[in-house]
Amino acid sequence: MAPPEPRPRAGLDPIARAYRLGTVTACRYLPDGLLNRNWRLDTDAGPFALKELDALDPDSARRSLAIMASAAADGVPVAAAVPAADGTTVVEIGGHGYYLTPWIDGTHLLGPDMDADISFHMGAVIGRIHAALARPGLLPETGPSTEPPPTVATAHDRIGDYLDQIAARAEPDAFDRAAEPLLRSRLDLIAAHEHLRPSEDPPAGPAGWTHGDCQNWNLLWRGDRIAAVLDWDRVRPNPYGEEIVRAATYQFALPDGRIDLDNIAALVAGYRTVAGIGPEALADAARRRWWRLLTSVWHLKYHYYLDRTASDRVFFSDERLLRWWTANLDAVEAAFTRERR
Template identity: 35%
Template sequence: MIAEHFRLGRVVACRPVATGVMNLNWRVTTDRGDFAVKRVTDRPPEAFRAAQRILPGLAERGFPVPAPRWTGEGSALLQINGFRYAVSEWLPGAHPSGSGLDPAACGLLGDLAGRLHLALAELCPAAPAVLPDRPADADRTRAELRRYAGLAARRDDRFDRLAGAEIERRLVLLDTAAGQRPPDADVTPCGWTHGDLQPLNLLMDRGRVTGVLDWDRLGVRPFGLEVLRTVTIMFSAGGRTALDLERSAAFVRAYRARVPITADQLVDAADRRWWALATETWPLKRHYDDGDDRCDQLFTTRSTFLHWWSRHRAGVRTMLVEASGR
């Protein structure tokens, strides 16, 4: 039915894609080529359609984005049995491993991020240059963590034991770092961003980027947030290892060659990102309140990286300052 509505041709093979967290994906091969089929579950339809509409403009500017397919009725989404599906062309390449990239390739990714932000500013509606940021309150976070600790204690599977132990560590961290909450502030520079630039949404082949995927989280954010989020995921194996500061610096230097952002703004973004990780409870909400275990692994890897970062905040700040030429 999907192949028929999106006019993909005669289906030869259909294989599930093992990578990914939030949405189910398949590689569909037909007599007309290879296509990516995605079940869209975590974004409102209008937000998804808006993101799809900017992809042709990015392709015209030379960015390797997947060409979306449209149904015969001109829609980017097809609803079947209560689920929404989208289709795009299949792009070549493999998901990069940050530790496997040399500094030149890391710089290539930083340059790509900078060029993307500039191109999105041309293609999307005018965005505010400043956004207010109100970091989470430590006391409210403690209360939420204690509630989830109680839920974990009433069960006894592997995740509950991991969650219980991590919640105890998180409470100790918040007791130690409560005075380090970044102040409420208007953050700049801001603009349109991809929202999830990380290895599972990138494809590379022989040192060049061949795909920038999954535009579901396109939105207006501080540029520093996207930079810090990208490097801390890309160059820590998704939070499983220490952050590779050399590769991160190469990314930051190349980004700054495209987008004017100061060392102070990057350090502020780092502090705000670190605090967001220290106070986030959304993976626990998904597991315990929503009955959704798809993000359980993210909770453990993000927690591991949070504690590494908490011990090495000075080193991360120094890297950002030096990469900014100060």
């Protein structure tokens, strides 16, 4: 028998009272979230999306929701917060924080679903996000909090920690057995490419406040247009090129790890209809993003330290993406710098 779906820890009735929802007639858990927990609620007041804050404190969530409201005023599609009965956007019940947004019908498009026109639109929306977050007075004026590219020694320490954990297990499970050879192979891949580590100089190109996690699971589509940009919990100052590259390589990755390079060029063209960025900045951002992917196994923190498996699938899909990207490094960087066909 399948285990019961998780429910909000504060209980449905207190949440319904806080938001004046009436009766909750259905509650469906949405398992795709990696950090916080999400549900669809069907209620007397209509359908809503409910987020329970695990990795975000209530004050930070309130800041994110205020940013979303400002971005919406500048034409960015968002799911605006529903105020509770007392007017607050985040309620705290039994030591847990929650916020509610209207339910927006839509789908999460993946790499095979994308074409050049859809990609162009996505690029323009990212440009509008950057322009909206740059509105004077919305956020503090600050430079990007960039760190030097990870060193080879740092990567070895990260990967070695998980190899040690697997080795210490009396009976490795299926995930351990699948991950272990990939981690050892990753060490070989790093050794073969350590001469391509990006410069420790600051990243090239424009920077400012960014969404921070603009990727396929945070973009809700209706047809060929974005209906809502979700989860503004990681808004941060960063090079714009970093967000463009991260969004494109995740969105246009195919199941076997290949990246649709023509869609990259279309996304960049769409972005440039709203905001400017040059080829040097994009090539630099692509190299830095590739190196970060090569030296990171962030997914395994959730599996081995937090006993959460939602990121397991991303570990394997990132591995396929990384292998293809490494074999086609020059072609990927060229896609970010060429004109749209």
